[in-house]
Amino acid sequence: MNELIGRKVMKKELNTDIDISSAIQLPAMKEYGDKIECGRCGMKHLKAFVQLSQNFYFCPSCIQFGRVDSQEIFYHLPETQIVPREVLFIWQGQLTDGQQEVSQNLRTIITKNRNGMIWAVTGAGKTEMLFHAIYEALEEGKRVGLASPRVDVCLELYPRIQEVFPEEPIALLHGKSEIPYNYTKLVICTTHQLLRFYQAFDLLIIDEVDAFPYVNEQILHIGAQNALKETASLIYLTATPTKELLQKQKINELETIILPARYHRRKLPVPKLKWCFQWRKAINQGKIPKQMLSLLHLLMKKNNVLLFCPSIIVLEKLYTLMKKQLPDGMVAAVHSKDEERAEKVMRMRKNEFRLFLTTTILERGVTFDQVSVMVLGAEHRVFTESALVQIAGRVDRKMIHTNGEVWFVHDGQTREVKNSIRQIQQMNKLAEEQGLVDELCLL
Numbered sequence: 365m366n367e368l369i370g371r372k373v374m375k376k377e378l379n380t381d382i383d384i385s386s387a388i389q390l391p392a393m394k395e396y397g398d399k400i401e402c403g404r405c406g407m408k409h410l411k412a413f414v415q416l417s418q419n420f421y422f423c424p425s426c427i428q429f430g431r432v433d434s435q436e437i438f439y440h441l442p443e444t445q446i447v448p449r450e451v452l453f454i455w456q457g458q459l460t461d462g463q464q465e466v467s468q469n470l471r472t473i474i475t476k477n478r479n480g481m482i483w484a485v486t487g488a489g490k491t492e493m494l495f496h497a498i499y500e501a502l503e504e505g506k507r508v509g510l511a512s513p514r515v516d517v518c519l520e521l522y523p524r525i526q527e528v529f530p531e532e533p534i535a536l537l538h539g540k541s542e543i544p545y546n547y548t549k550l551v552i553c554t555t556h557q558l559l560r561f562y563q564a565f566d567l568l569i570i571d572e573v574d575a576f577p578y579v580n581e582q583i584l585h586i587g588a589q590n591a592l593k594e595t596a597s598l599i600y601l602t603a604t605p606t607k608e609l610l611q612k613q614k615i616n617e618l619e620t621i622i623l624p625a626r627y628h629r630r631k632l633p634v635p636k637l638k639w640c641f642q643w644r645k646a647i648n649q650g651k652i653p654k655q656m657l658s659l660l661h662l663l664m665k666k667n668n669v670l671l672f673c674p675s676i677i678v679l680e681k682l683y684t685l686m687k688k689q690l691p692d693g694m695v696a697a698v699h700s701k702d703e704e705r706a707e708k709v710m711r712m713r714k715n716e717f718r719l720f721l722t723t724t725i726l727e728r729g730v731t732f733d734q735v736s737v738m739v740l741g742a743e744h745r746v747f748t749e750s751a752l753v754q755i756a757g758r759v760d761r762k763m764i765h766t767n768g769e770v771w772f773v774h775d776g777q778t779r780e781v782k783n784s785i786r787q788i789q790q791m792n793k794l795a796e797e798q799g800l801v802d803e804l805c806l807l
């Protein structure tokens with residue numbers, strides 16, 4: 365029966381031996397005139413478009429989770445009691461002053477059951493700031509969810525959270541997982557998996573809230589809302605908040621905590637600009653633009669270089685040209701359709717390549733030692749303000765400083781390019797005003 369607590373699932377999704385006799389039954393779909401609303405993802409469709417036969421409809425919006433149709437029923441059990449308990453929490457690390465303040469403010473927001481946003485710069489050390497809040501919530505008997513739009517973020521979070529709560533059973537849920545679902549007080553899942561929950565969480569934290577696909581999929585937003593209990597706290601984590609989140613902050617729907625500095629007390633590297641006239645034409649003609657090549661050689665004297673390309677086509681052309689310029693094995697390229705992607709990223713982590721060409725797939729969620737970053741064609745529409753801030757944020761994340769630099773190579777500056785630089789500068793200024801950064805001692 366525990367399987368049903370805080371869940372909303374159809375019979376076909378349950379193990380056959382589960383007794384559903386005392387479960388609450390909820391309609392799978394609700395009719396509103398000529399429209400019909402899905403009980404799982406909340407989307408409304410015109411009946412005429414989703415009709416299977418007479419008075420029989422289905423929802424196309426969430427069909428990837430198994431079909432919801434008007435003949436189905438959802439089974440649900442509410443969580444009736446919140447019982448305080450003892451939770452083993454072992455974490456020996458120390459928070460910086462900035463992290464400490466965020467951690468404290470976060471706990472205050474959660475105690476008030478308010479919604480909040482942690483806006484912490486790339487490489488600030490977000491996960492550590494959550495530990496105490498999660499610990500307190502669990503000790504109060506609350507059910508806690510940690511969700512991210514990206515599976516790899518969930519996979520990285522899971523061992524880190526399990527390590528600090530060694531006795532806590534944690535459910536790790538994502539599309540590729542084959543482990544059967546079990547009730548746990550602590551859940552780590554993709555934002556898609558939230559659609560199977562209903563009034564489950566007292567505290568729900570969504571990491572990388574501005575990342576694809578959460579950022580532009582309405583069903584995931586509805587899923588997150590429905591996964592919350594009536595009295596609960598929803599916390600968003602981001603380094604690059606969307607306009608919608610900033611708007612919510614303005615009207616005080618979200619209590620916002622800003623952490624403008626990284627844990628190592630150095631400022632964020634500010635991107636530098638290099639104008640490269642008609643770079644695309646040059647590459648199409650089989651030439652690497654001279655300014656770009658000399659800059660690359662300069663950067664590679666100190667660090668490895670991550671070179672972001674605006675498309676797979678550009679990436680492949682440039683890769684062919686670069687292989688002729690550099691000794692064998694020094695350069696590699698990766699993109700979303702590359703089957704060896706994970707292996708290449710791992711090899712880059714081991715510093716096996718000096719130059720690593722990539723598309724925006726590596727804009728976030730990865731940390732390499734000793735890198736500088738170059739963005740080729742920074743004016744391209746794939747390089748939004750948040751993508752550029754995230755890309756710039758790949759540099760200087762480790763404790764040891766290696767003089768990593770960020771360069772935007774462009775053929776005409778866009779508003780996104782200017783705004784991304786302004787955003788980074790503003791965060792640095794804020795960090796300085798709050799005394800969270802030190803002057804860099806160059807040896």
Ligand SMILES: [Zn+2]
Nearest residue numbers: 402405423426
């Ligand atoms: Zn649906």
